[in-house]
Amino acid sequence: MSPRHRPWEEAADFQIGLRPIAPDDWLEGGEADPAARKDALLAAHRGLVWAEKPDSRAGQAEVLELVEAALGPAPRPADLPPLPNLPPLYAAARRVADDLCLMEKHDDQWRLTALSLSAGSFFTAEEVIGRSLAELHGPVTGFADRFLVRVQRIFEGLRPELVLERRNWTLLNSAELHTPSSAPIRARIGEIETAQAGxxxxxxxxxxxxxxxxxxxxxxxxxxxxxxSLSDLADQPERLAAFARAWRGATPQLRAYKRFDLYDDLVEGFLARSLPA
Ligand code: HEM
Structure with a gap:
Protein backbone atom coordinates (compact mmCIF):
# COMPACT_ATOMS: atom_id res chain seq x y z
CA MET A 1 0.00 0.00 0.00
CA SER A 2 1.39 3.37 -0.98
CA PRO A 3 1.99 5.89 1.83
CA ARG A 4 -0.55 8.72 1.85
CA HIS A 5 2.14 11.43 1.60
CA ARG A 6 5.42 11.02 -0.26
CA PRO A 7 7.33 14.29 0.23
CA TRP A 8 10.64 12.58 -0.64
CA GLU A 9 9.46 12.57 -4.25
CA GLU A 10 9.37 16.38 -4.26
CA ALA A 11 12.57 17.87 -2.82
CA ALA A 12 16.14 16.83 -2.07
CA ASP A 13 16.82 19.64 0.39
CA PHE A 14 15.16 21.51 3.27
CA GLN A 15 12.40 23.70 2.01
CA ILE A 16 9.62 25.94 3.25
CA GLY A 17 7.16 24.18 0.95
CA LEU A 18 4.01 25.83 2.33
CA ARG A 19 1.05 25.75 -0.03
CA PRO A 20 -2.59 26.75 0.41
CA ILE A 21 -5.18 24.00 0.83
CA ALA A 22 -8.98 24.07 0.94
CA PRO A 23 -10.11 24.91 4.50
CA ASP A 24 -12.29 21.77 4.46
CA ASP A 25 -9.12 19.68 4.08
CA TRP A 26 -7.54 21.17 7.21
CA LEU A 27 -7.78 18.05 9.43
CA GLU A 28 -7.16 14.67 7.84
CA GLY A 29 -8.82 12.62 10.58
CA GLY A 30 -8.57 8.86 10.37
CA GLU A 31 -7.72 8.00 13.99
CA ALA A 32 -10.58 6.43 15.92
CA ASP A 33 -9.64 7.57 19.42
CA PRO A 34 -6.84 10.16 19.62
CA ALA A 35 -7.94 11.07 23.17
CA ALA A 36 -7.11 7.58 24.48
CA ARG A 37 -3.59 7.74 23.01
CA LYS A 38 -2.98 11.30 24.21
CA ASP A 39 -4.48 10.89 27.71
CA ALA A 40 -2.25 7.86 28.38
CA LEU A 41 0.85 9.85 27.42
CA LEU A 42 -0.25 12.84 29.48
CA ALA A 43 -0.71 10.64 32.54
CA ALA A 44 2.69 8.98 32.10
CA HIS A 45 4.91 11.78 30.71
CA ARG A 46 3.18 15.12 31.22
CA GLY A 47 6.21 17.36 30.67
CA LEU A 48 7.15 15.64 27.44
CA VAL A 49 3.75 16.10 25.82
CA TRP A 50 2.13 19.20 27.31
CA ALA A 51 3.21 22.77 28.17
CA GLU A 52 1.52 26.16 28.32
CA LYS A 53 2.35 29.75 29.21
CA PRO A 54 0.03 31.32 31.80
CA ASP A 55 -1.26 34.03 29.45
CA SER A 56 -2.13 31.68 26.58
CA ARG A 57 -5.64 30.61 27.60
CA ALA A 58 -7.49 33.08 25.29
CA GLY A 59 -5.55 31.81 22.25
CA GLN A 60 -6.07 28.23 23.39
CA ALA A 61 -9.82 28.81 23.65
CA GLU A 62 -9.84 30.11 20.09
CA VAL A 63 -8.11 26.93 18.90
CA LEU A 64 -10.82 24.87 20.59
CA GLU A 65 -13.47 26.96 18.82
CA LEU A 66 -11.79 26.33 15.45
CA VAL A 67 -11.65 22.59 16.08
CA GLU A 68 -15.28 22.51 17.23
CA ALA A 69 -16.30 24.54 14.18
CA ALA A 70 -14.60 21.90 12.00
CA LEU A 71 -15.77 18.78 13.86
CA GLY A 72 -18.82 19.84 15.85
CA PRO A 73 -19.00 19.91 19.67
CA ALA A 74 -17.44 16.96 21.50
CA PRO A 75 -19.90 14.09 21.87
CA ARG A 76 -20.19 13.16 25.54
CA PRO A 77 -22.37 10.18 26.40
CA ALA A 78 -24.79 11.00 29.26
CA ASP A 79 -23.55 8.07 31.34
CA LEU A 80 -19.96 9.39 31.49
CA PRO A 81 -18.91 11.88 34.18
CA PRO A 82 -18.01 15.38 32.91
CA LEU A 83 -14.36 15.87 32.01
CA PRO A 84 -12.20 17.77 34.49
CA ASN A 85 -11.42 21.36 33.59
CA LEU A 86 -8.95 20.77 30.78
CA PRO A 87 -6.80 23.51 29.26
CA PRO A 88 -8.68 24.41 26.06
CA LEU A 89 -5.79 23.55 23.73
CA TYR A 90 -5.58 20.09 25.30
CA ALA A 91 -9.36 19.66 24.99
CA ALA A 92 -8.95 20.52 21.29
CA ALA A 93 -6.01 18.12 20.88
CA ARG A 94 -8.07 15.23 22.29
CA ARG A 95 -10.42 15.59 19.31
CA VAL A 96 -7.79 15.33 16.57
CA ALA A 97 -4.98 13.04 15.51
CA ASP A 98 -2.70 16.05 15.08
CA ASP A 99 -0.44 17.72 17.61
CA LEU A 100 -1.40 21.36 18.20
CA CYS A 101 1.07 24.22 18.67
CA LEU A 102 -0.12 27.72 19.55
CA MET A 103 2.19 30.51 18.33
CA GLU A 104 1.72 34.06 19.61
CA LYS A 105 3.65 37.26 19.12
CA HIS A 106 5.45 38.55 22.22
CA ASP A 107 8.29 41.10 22.28
CA ASP A 108 8.13 41.25 18.49
CA GLN A 109 8.82 37.49 18.18
CA TRP A 110 6.49 34.62 17.26
CA ARG A 111 6.73 32.28 20.25
CA LEU A 112 5.32 28.91 21.18
CA THR A 113 2.92 29.66 24.05
CA ALA A 114 1.12 26.30 24.40
CA LEU A 115 1.45 22.86 22.83
CA SER A 116 0.07 19.37 22.96
CA LEU A 117 2.85 17.21 21.49
CA SER A 118 2.03 13.51 21.55
CA ALA A 119 4.06 12.57 18.46
CA GLY A 120 7.13 14.73 18.83
CA SER A 121 10.03 13.91 16.53
CA PHE A 122 13.04 14.19 18.85
CA PHE A 123 11.85 17.14 20.93
CA THR A 124 9.63 17.62 23.97
CA ALA A 125 7.02 20.14 25.06
CA GLU A 126 8.98 21.26 28.13
CA GLU A 127 12.10 21.93 26.02
CA VAL A 128 10.44 24.10 23.41
CA ILE A 129 7.74 26.06 25.28
CA GLY A 130 8.36 29.80 24.97
CA ARG A 131 10.83 29.47 22.11
CA SER A 132 10.81 31.84 19.15
CA LEU A 133 10.84 30.67 15.53
CA ALA A 134 14.60 31.29 15.44
CA GLU A 135 15.20 29.34 18.66
CA LEU A 136 12.94 26.44 17.60
CA HIS A 137 14.92 26.05 14.39
CA GLY A 138 18.41 26.53 15.85
CA PRO A 139 19.32 22.87 15.12
CA VAL A 140 18.14 23.05 11.48
CA THR A 141 21.19 23.60 9.27
CA GLY A 142 20.96 26.91 7.40
CA PHE A 143 17.50 27.84 8.72
CA ALA A 144 18.53 31.28 10.05
CA ASP A 145 20.20 32.28 6.77
CA ARG A 146 17.84 30.72 4.27
CA PHE A 147 14.35 30.62 5.79
CA LEU A 148 13.84 32.56 9.01
CA VAL A 149 12.91 35.96 7.54
CA ARG A 150 10.55 34.41 5.00
CA VAL A 151 8.86 32.24 7.64
CA GLN A 152 8.42 35.26 9.95
CA ARG A 153 6.80 37.15 7.04
CA ILE A 154 4.44 34.23 6.43
CA PHE A 155 3.35 34.38 10.09
CA GLU A 156 2.76 38.13 9.77
CA GLY A 157 0.81 37.86 6.53
CA LEU A 158 -1.52 34.93 7.33
CA ARG A 159 -5.06 35.80 6.34
CA PRO A 160 -7.85 34.23 8.43
CA GLU A 161 -9.36 32.23 5.58
CA LEU A 162 -6.01 30.79 4.48
CA VAL A 163 -4.88 27.29 5.51
CA LEU A 164 -1.30 26.36 4.56
CA GLU A 165 0.20 22.88 4.44
CA ARG A 166 3.73 21.50 4.29
CA ARG A 167 5.23 18.03 4.69
CA ASN A 168 8.63 16.71 5.70
CA TRP A 169 10.00 13.21 6.10
CA THR A 170 12.68 11.13 7.67
CA LEU A 171 13.48 7.46 8.16
CA LEU A 172 13.61 5.82 11.58
CA ASN A 173 13.77 2.36 13.17
CA SER A 174 10.69 3.06 15.28
CA ALA A 175 7.00 2.53 14.63
CA GLU A 176 6.07 4.66 17.65
CA LEU A 177 4.38 8.02 17.18
CA HIS A 178 5.79 9.29 20.48
CA THR A 179 9.54 9.65 19.91
CA PRO A 180 10.77 12.37 22.28
CA SER A 181 14.43 11.36 22.08
CA SER A 182 16.70 9.95 19.38
CA ALA A 183 19.19 8.13 21.61
CA PRO A 184 17.19 4.99 22.58
CA ILE A 185 16.02 4.54 18.99
CA ARG A 186 19.44 4.95 17.42
CA ALA A 187 20.94 2.61 20.04
CA ARG A 188 18.86 -0.22 18.52
CA ILE A 189 20.00 0.20 14.91
CA GLY A 190 22.76 -2.41 15.31
CA GLU A 191 20.18 -5.03 16.32
CA ILE A 192 18.28 -4.85 13.02
CA GLU A 193 18.72 -7.95 10.89
CA THR A 194 19.40 -7.17 7.25
CA ALA A 195 16.45 -9.22 6.04
CA GLN A 196 14.12 -7.34 8.43
CA ALA A 197 15.17 -3.83 7.36
CA GLY A 198 12.14 -3.23 5.12
CA SER A 229 7.29 0.76 6.58
CA LEU A 230 9.83 0.79 3.79
CA SER A 231 8.50 -2.56 2.65
CA ASP A 232 5.16 -0.87 1.87
CA LEU A 233 6.93 0.47 -1.22
CA ALA A 234 8.39 -2.85 -2.28
CA ASP A 235 5.56 -3.98 -4.55
CA GLN A 236 5.49 -0.68 -6.49
CA PRO A 237 8.62 -0.42 -8.65
CA GLU A 238 8.07 3.24 -9.57
CA ARG A 239 7.52 4.35 -6.00
CA LEU A 240 10.49 2.35 -4.85
CA ALA A 241 12.70 3.85 -7.57
CA ALA A 242 11.54 7.34 -6.57
CA PHE A 243 12.45 6.62 -2.96
CA ALA A 244 15.88 5.28 -4.03
CA ARG A 245 16.51 8.51 -5.97
CA ALA A 246 15.44 10.58 -2.95
CA TRP A 247 17.62 8.60 -0.54
CA ARG A 248 20.70 8.79 -2.74
CA GLY A 249 20.07 12.34 -3.98
CA ALA A 250 19.38 14.09 -0.66
CA THR A 251 21.73 17.02 -0.07
CA PRO A 252 24.64 16.50 2.35
CA GLN A 253 23.01 18.93 4.83
CA LEU A 254 19.72 17.03 4.84
CA ARG A 255 21.49 13.66 5.13
CA ALA A 256 23.60 14.90 8.03
CA TYR A 257 20.64 16.50 9.90
CA LYS A 258 18.53 13.33 9.56
CA ARG A 259 21.50 10.99 10.21
CA PHE A 260 20.87 8.97 7.06
CA ASP A 261 24.44 7.67 7.42
CA LEU A 262 23.25 5.45 10.30
CA TYR A 263 20.79 3.69 8.00
CA ASP A 264 22.70 3.63 4.67
CA ASP A 265 23.76 -0.03 4.80
CA LEU A 266 20.29 -1.23 5.80
CA VAL A 267 18.51 0.90 3.19
CA GLU A 268 20.92 0.03 0.38
CA GLY A 269 20.62 -3.67 1.26
CA PHE A 270 16.83 -3.40 1.15
CA LEU A 271 16.95 -1.58 -2.19
CA ALA A 272 19.34 -4.13 -3.68
CA ARG A 273 16.92 -6.92 -2.74
CA SER A 274 13.76 -5.08 -3.80
CA LEU A 275 14.52 -3.00 -6.89
CA PRO A 276 13.97 -4.82 -10.19
CA ALA A 277 17.28 -5.86 -11.79
C1 HEM B 1 5.24 27.20 9.28
C2 HEM B 1 6.45 27.50 9.02
C3 HEM B 1 7.60 26.58 9.33
C4 HEM B 1 8.54 26.15 8.46
C5 HEM B 1 8.66 26.52 6.99
C6 HEM B 1 9.41 25.24 9.19
C7 HEM B 1 10.50 24.61 8.66
C8 HEM B 1 11.24 23.64 9.28
C9 HEM B 1 12.28 22.86 8.66
C10 HEM B 1 12.76 23.03 7.21
C11 HEM B 1 12.73 21.99 9.57
C12 HEM B 1 13.78 20.89 9.33
C13 HEM B 1 13.03 19.57 9.07
C14 HEM B 1 12.08 19.70 7.91
O1 HEM B 1 12.50 19.54 6.79
O2 HEM B 1 10.90 20.02 8.17
C15 HEM B 1 12.01 22.23 10.79
C16 HEM B 1 12.23 21.57 11.98
C17 HEM B 1 11.59 21.89 13.14
N1 HEM B 1 10.56 22.78 13.30
FE1 HEM B 1 9.78 23.98 11.91
N2 HEM B 1 8.97 25.15 10.47
C18 HEM B 1 7.87 25.95 10.60
C19 HEM B 1 7.14 26.15 11.76
C20 HEM B 1 7.42 25.58 12.96
C21 HEM B 1 6.67 25.83 14.16
C22 HEM B 1 5.48 26.76 14.30
C23 HEM B 1 7.22 25.08 15.11
C24 HEM B 1 6.73 25.03 16.52
C25 HEM B 1 6.55 23.91 17.15
C26 HEM B 1 8.34 24.36 14.53
C27 HEM B 1 9.18 23.50 15.19
C28 HEM B 1 10.19 22.78 14.61
C29 HEM B 1 11.06 21.88 15.35
C30 HEM B 1 11.00 21.59 16.86
C31 HEM B 1 11.92 21.32 14.43
C32 HEM B 1 13.02 20.29 14.74
C33 HEM B 1 14.25 21.04 15.16
C34 HEM B 1 15.29 20.09 15.72
O3 HEM B 1 15.89 19.34 14.93
O4 HEM B 1 15.46 20.09 16.94
N3 HEM B 1 8.41 24.69 13.21
N4 HEM B 1 11.11 23.23 10.59
Whole structure:
Protein backbone atom coordinates (compact mmCIF):
# COMPACT_ATOMS: atom_id res chain seq x y z
CA MET A 1 0.00 0.00 0.00
CA SER A 2 1.39 3.37 -0.98
CA PRO A 3 1.99 5.89 1.83
CA ARG A 4 -0.55 8.72 1.85
CA HIS A 5 2.14 11.43 1.60
CA ARG A 6 5.42 11.02 -0.26
CA PRO A 7 7.33 14.29 0.23
CA TRP A 8 10.64 12.58 -0.64
CA GLU A 9 9.46 12.57 -4.25
CA GLU A 10 9.37 16.38 -4.26
CA ALA A 11 12.57 17.87 -2.82
CA ALA A 12 16.14 16.83 -2.07
CA ASP A 13 16.82 19.64 0.39
CA PHE A 14 15.16 21.51 3.27
CA GLN A 15 12.40 23.70 2.01
CA ILE A 16 9.62 25.94 3.25
CA GLY A 17 7.16 24.18 0.95
CA LEU A 18 4.01 25.83 2.33
CA ARG A 19 1.05 25.75 -0.03
CA PRO A 20 -2.59 26.75 0.41
CA ILE A 21 -5.18 24.00 0.83
CA ALA A 22 -8.98 24.07 0.94
CA PRO A 23 -10.11 24.91 4.50
CA ASP A 24 -12.29 21.77 4.46
CA ASP A 25 -9.12 19.68 4.08
CA TRP A 26 -7.54 21.17 7.21
CA LEU A 27 -7.78 18.05 9.43
CA GLU A 28 -7.16 14.67 7.84
CA GLY A 29 -8.82 12.62 10.58
CA GLY A 30 -8.57 8.86 10.37
CA GLU A 31 -7.72 8.00 13.99
CA ALA A 32 -10.58 6.43 15.92
CA ASP A 33 -9.64 7.57 19.42
CA PRO A 34 -6.84 10.16 19.62
CA ALA A 35 -7.94 11.07 23.17
CA ALA A 36 -7.11 7.58 24.48
CA ARG A 37 -3.59 7.74 23.01
CA LYS A 38 -2.98 11.30 24.21
CA ASP A 39 -4.48 10.89 27.71
CA ALA A 40 -2.25 7.86 28.38
CA LEU A 41 0.85 9.85 27.42
CA LEU A 42 -0.25 12.84 29.48
CA ALA A 43 -0.71 10.64 32.54
CA ALA A 44 2.69 8.98 32.10
CA HIS A 45 4.91 11.78 30.71
CA ARG A 46 3.18 15.12 31.22
CA GLY A 47 6.21 17.36 30.67
CA LEU A 48 7.15 15.64 27.44
CA VAL A 49 3.75 16.10 25.82
CA TRP A 50 2.13 19.20 27.31
CA ALA A 51 3.21 22.77 28.17
CA GLU A 52 1.52 26.16 28.32
CA LYS A 53 2.35 29.75 29.21
CA PRO A 54 0.03 31.32 31.80
CA ASP A 55 -1.26 34.03 29.45
CA SER A 56 -2.13 31.68 26.58
CA ARG A 57 -5.64 30.61 27.60
CA ALA A 58 -7.49 33.08 25.29
CA GLY A 59 -5.55 31.81 22.25
CA GLN A 60 -6.07 28.23 23.39
CA ALA A 61 -9.82 28.81 23.65
CA GLU A 62 -9.84 30.11 20.09
CA VAL A 63 -8.11 26.93 18.90
CA LEU A 64 -10.82 24.87 20.59
CA GLU A 65 -13.47 26.96 18.82
CA LEU A 66 -11.79 26.33 15.45
CA VAL A 67 -11.65 22.59 16.08
CA GLU A 68 -15.28 22.51 17.23
CA ALA A 69 -16.30 24.54 14.18
CA ALA A 70 -14.60 21.90 12.00
CA LEU A 71 -15.77 18.78 13.86
CA GLY A 72 -18.82 19.84 15.85
CA PRO A 73 -19.00 19.91 19.67
CA ALA A 74 -17.44 16.96 21.50
CA PRO A 75 -19.90 14.09 21.87
CA ARG A 76 -20.19 13.16 25.54
CA PRO A 77 -22.37 10.18 26.40
CA ALA A 78 -24.79 11.00 29.26
CA ASP A 79 -23.55 8.07 31.34
CA LEU A 80 -19.96 9.39 31.49
CA PRO A 81 -18.91 11.88 34.18
CA PRO A 82 -18.01 15.38 32.91
CA LEU A 83 -14.36 15.87 32.01
CA PRO A 84 -12.20 17.77 34.49
CA ASN A 85 -11.42 21.36 33.59
CA LEU A 86 -8.95 20.77 30.78
CA PRO A 87 -6.80 23.51 29.26
CA PRO A 88 -8.68 24.41 26.06
CA LEU A 89 -5.79 23.55 23.73
CA TYR A 90 -5.58 20.09 25.30
CA ALA A 91 -9.36 19.66 24.99
CA ALA A 92 -8.95 20.52 21.29
CA ALA A 93 -6.01 18.12 20.88
CA ARG A 94 -8.07 15.23 22.29
CA ARG A 95 -10.42 15.59 19.31
CA VAL A 96 -7.79 15.33 16.57
CA ALA A 97 -4.98 13.04 15.51
CA ASP A 98 -2.70 16.05 15.08
CA ASP A 99 -0.44 17.72 17.61
CA LEU A 100 -1.40 21.36 18.20
CA CYS A 101 1.07 24.22 18.67
CA LEU A 102 -0.12 27.72 19.55
CA MET A 103 2.19 30.51 18.33
CA GLU A 104 1.72 34.06 19.61
CA LYS A 105 3.65 37.26 19.12
CA HIS A 106 5.45 38.55 22.22
CA ASP A 107 8.29 41.10 22.28
CA ASP A 108 8.13 41.25 18.49
CA GLN A 109 8.82 37.49 18.18
CA TRP A 110 6.49 34.62 17.26
CA ARG A 111 6.73 32.28 20.25
CA LEU A 112 5.32 28.91 21.18
CA THR A 113 2.92 29.66 24.05
CA ALA A 114 1.12 26.30 24.40
CA LEU A 115 1.45 22.86 22.83
CA SER A 116 0.07 19.37 22.96
CA LEU A 117 2.85 17.21 21.49
CA SER A 118 2.03 13.51 21.55
CA ALA A 119 4.06 12.57 18.46
CA GLY A 120 7.13 14.73 18.83
CA SER A 121 10.03 13.91 16.53
CA PHE A 122 13.04 14.19 18.85
CA PHE A 123 11.85 17.14 20.93
CA THR A 124 9.63 17.62 23.97
CA ALA A 125 7.02 20.14 25.06
CA GLU A 126 8.98 21.26 28.13
CA GLU A 127 12.10 21.93 26.02
CA VAL A 128 10.44 24.10 23.41
CA ILE A 129 7.74 26.06 25.28
CA GLY A 130 8.36 29.80 24.97
CA ARG A 131 10.83 29.47 22.11
CA SER A 132 10.81 31.84 19.15
CA LEU A 133 10.84 30.67 15.53
CA ALA A 134 14.60 31.29 15.44
CA GLU A 135 15.20 29.34 18.66
CA LEU A 136 12.94 26.44 17.60
CA HIS A 137 14.92 26.05 14.39
CA GLY A 138 18.41 26.53 15.85
CA PRO A 139 19.32 22.87 15.12
CA VAL A 140 18.14 23.05 11.48
CA THR A 141 21.19 23.60 9.27
CA GLY A 142 20.96 26.91 7.40
CA PHE A 143 17.50 27.84 8.72
CA ALA A 144 18.53 31.28 10.05
CA ASP A 145 20.20 32.28 6.77
CA ARG A 146 17.84 30.72 4.27
CA PHE A 147 14.35 30.62 5.79
CA LEU A 148 13.84 32.56 9.01
CA VAL A 149 12.91 35.96 7.54
CA ARG A 150 10.55 34.41 5.00
CA VAL A 151 8.86 32.24 7.64
CA GLN A 152 8.42 35.26 9.95
CA ARG A 153 6.80 37.15 7.04
CA ILE A 154 4.44 34.23 6.43
CA PHE A 155 3.35 34.38 10.09
CA GLU A 156 2.76 38.13 9.77
CA GLY A 157 0.81 37.86 6.53
CA LEU A 158 -1.52 34.93 7.33
CA ARG A 159 -5.06 35.80 6.34
CA PRO A 160 -7.85 34.23 8.43
CA GLU A 161 -9.36 32.23 5.58
CA LEU A 162 -6.01 30.79 4.48
CA VAL A 163 -4.88 27.29 5.51
CA LEU A 164 -1.30 26.36 4.56
CA GLU A 165 0.20 22.88 4.44
CA ARG A 166 3.73 21.50 4.29
CA ARG A 167 5.23 18.03 4.69
CA ASN A 168 8.63 16.71 5.70
CA TRP A 169 10.00 13.21 6.10
CA THR A 170 12.68 11.13 7.67
CA LEU A 171 13.48 7.46 8.16
CA LEU A 172 13.61 5.82 11.58
CA ASN A 173 13.77 2.36 13.17
CA SER A 174 10.69 3.06 15.28
CA ALA A 175 7.00 2.53 14.63
CA GLU A 176 6.07 4.66 17.65
CA LEU A 177 4.38 8.02 17.18
CA HIS A 178 5.79 9.29 20.48
CA THR A 179 9.54 9.65 19.91
CA PRO A 180 10.77 12.37 22.28
CA SER A 181 14.43 11.36 22.08
CA SER A 182 16.70 9.95 19.38
CA ALA A 183 19.19 8.13 21.61
CA PRO A 184 17.19 4.99 22.58
CA ILE A 185 16.02 4.54 18.99
CA ARG A 186 19.44 4.95 17.42
CA ALA A 187 20.94 2.61 20.04
CA ARG A 188 18.86 -0.22 18.52
CA ILE A 189 20.00 0.20 14.91
CA GLY A 190 22.76 -2.41 15.31
CA GLU A 191 20.18 -5.03 16.32
CA ILE A 192 18.28 -4.85 13.02
CA GLU A 193 18.72 -7.95 10.89
CA THR A 194 19.40 -7.17 7.25
CA ALA A 195 16.45 -9.22 6.04
CA GLN A 196 14.12 -7.34 8.43
CA ALA A 197 15.17 -3.83 7.36
CA GLY A 198 12.14 -3.23 5.12
CA UNK A 199 9.71 -4.10 7.91
CA UNK A 200 11.57 -2.32 10.71
CA UNK A 201 12.52 0.92 8.98
CA UNK A 202 9.69 3.44 8.91
CA UNK A 203 9.14 6.37 6.60
CA UNK A 204 8.04 9.07 9.02
CA UNK A 205 6.11 11.91 7.41
CA UNK A 206 4.97 15.02 9.23
CA UNK A 207 2.03 16.76 7.58
CA UNK A 208 1.86 20.24 9.05
CA UNK A 209 -0.65 23.05 8.70
CA UNK A 210 -0.63 26.71 9.64
CA UNK A 211 -3.52 29.14 10.04
CA UNK A 212 -4.37 32.43 11.71
CA UNK A 213 -6.51 32.72 14.84
CA UNK A 214 -8.60 35.67 13.68
CA UNK A 215 -9.74 36.97 17.08
CA UNK A 216 -6.63 36.73 19.30
CA UNK A 217 -4.22 37.19 16.35
CA UNK A 218 -2.10 34.11 17.10
CA UNK A 219 -1.33 31.27 14.72
CA UNK A 220 -2.04 27.56 15.01
CA UNK A 221 0.57 25.10 13.74
CA UNK A 222 -0.54 21.47 13.53
CA UNK A 223 1.66 18.40 13.10
CA UNK A 224 0.28 15.03 12.03
CA UNK A 225 2.67 12.08 11.84
CA UNK A 226 2.10 9.31 9.31
CA UNK A 227 4.17 6.11 9.42
CA UNK A 228 4.71 3.51 6.71
CA SER A 229 7.29 0.76 6.58
CA LEU A 230 9.83 0.79 3.79
CA SER A 231 8.50 -2.56 2.65
CA ASP A 232 5.16 -0.87 1.87
CA LEU A 233 6.93 0.47 -1.22
CA ALA A 234 8.39 -2.85 -2.28
CA ASP A 235 5.56 -3.98 -4.55
CA GLN A 236 5.49 -0.68 -6.49
CA PRO A 237 8.62 -0.42 -8.65
CA GLU A 238 8.07 3.24 -9.57
CA ARG A 239 7.52 4.35 -6.00
CA LEU A 240 10.49 2.35 -4.85
CA ALA A 241 12.70 3.85 -7.57
CA ALA A 242 11.54 7.34 -6.57
CA PHE A 243 12.45 6.62 -2.96
CA ALA A 244 15.88 5.28 -4.03
CA ARG A 245 16.51 8.51 -5.97
CA ALA A 246 15.44 10.58 -2.95
CA TRP A 247 17.62 8.60 -0.54
CA ARG A 248 20.70 8.79 -2.74
CA GLY A 249 20.07 12.34 -3.98
CA ALA A 250 19.38 14.09 -0.66
CA THR A 251 21.73 17.02 -0.07
CA PRO A 252 24.64 16.50 2.35
CA GLN A 253 23.01 18.93 4.83
CA LEU A 254 19.72 17.03 4.84
CA ARG A 255 21.49 13.66 5.13
CA ALA A 256 23.60 14.90 8.03
CA TYR A 257 20.64 16.50 9.90
CA LYS A 258 18.53 13.33 9.56
CA ARG A 259 21.50 10.99 10.21
CA PHE A 260 20.87 8.97 7.06
CA ASP A 261 24.44 7.67 7.42
CA LEU A 262 23.25 5.45 10.30
CA TYR A 263 20.79 3.69 8.00
CA ASP A 264 22.70 3.63 4.67
CA ASP A 265 23.76 -0.03 4.80
CA LEU A 266 20.29 -1.23 5.80
CA VAL A 267 18.51 0.90 3.19
CA GLU A 268 20.92 0.03 0.38
CA GLY A 269 20.62 -3.67 1.26
CA PHE A 270 16.83 -3.40 1.15
CA LEU A 271 16.95 -1.58 -2.19
CA ALA A 272 19.34 -4.13 -3.68
CA ARG A 273 16.92 -6.92 -2.74
CA SER A 274 13.76 -5.08 -3.80
CA LEU A 275 14.52 -3.00 -6.89
CA PRO A 276 13.97 -4.82 -10.19
CA ALA A 277 17.28 -5.86 -11.79
C1 HEM B 1 5.24 27.20 9.28
C2 HEM B 1 6.45 27.50 9.02
C3 HEM B 1 7.60 26.58 9.33
C4 HEM B 1 8.54 26.15 8.46
C5 HEM B 1 8.66 26.52 6.99
C6 HEM B 1 9.41 25.24 9.19
C7 HEM B 1 10.50 24.61 8.66
C8 HEM B 1 11.24 23.64 9.28
C9 HEM B 1 12.28 22.86 8.66
C10 HEM B 1 12.76 23.03 7.21
C11 HEM B 1 12.73 21.99 9.57
C12 HEM B 1 13.78 20.89 9.33
C13 HEM B 1 13.03 19.57 9.07
C14 HEM B 1 12.08 19.70 7.91
O1 HEM B 1 12.50 19.54 6.79
O2 HEM B 1 10.90 20.02 8.17
C15 HEM B 1 12.01 22.23 10.79
C16 HEM B 1 12.23 21.57 11.98
C17 HEM B 1 11.59 21.89 13.14
N1 HEM B 1 10.56 22.78 13.30
FE1 HEM B 1 9.78 23.98 11.91
N2 HEM B 1 8.97 25.15 10.47
C18 HEM B 1 7.87 25.95 10.60
C19 HEM B 1 7.14 26.15 11.76
C20 HEM B 1 7.42 25.58 12.96
C21 HEM B 1 6.67 25.83 14.16
C22 HEM B 1 5.48 26.76 14.30
C23 HEM B 1 7.22 25.08 15.11
C24 HEM B 1 6.73 25.03 16.52
C25 HEM B 1 6.55 23.91 17.15
C26 HEM B 1 8.34 24.36 14.53
C27 HEM B 1 9.18 23.50 15.19
C28 HEM B 1 10.19 22.78 14.61
C29 HEM B 1 11.06 21.88 15.35
C30 HEM B 1 11.00 21.59 16.86
C31 HEM B 1 11.92 21.32 14.43
C32 HEM B 1 13.02 20.29 14.74
C33 HEM B 1 14.25 21.04 15.16
C34 HEM B 1 15.29 20.09 15.72
O3 HEM B 1 15.89 19.34 14.93
O4 HEM B 1 15.46 20.09 16.94
N3 HEM B 1 8.41 24.69 13.21
N4 HEM B 1 11.11 23.23 10.59
Missing amino acids: AVLQLRVERQTLRRLPVTGGALFTIRVWLA
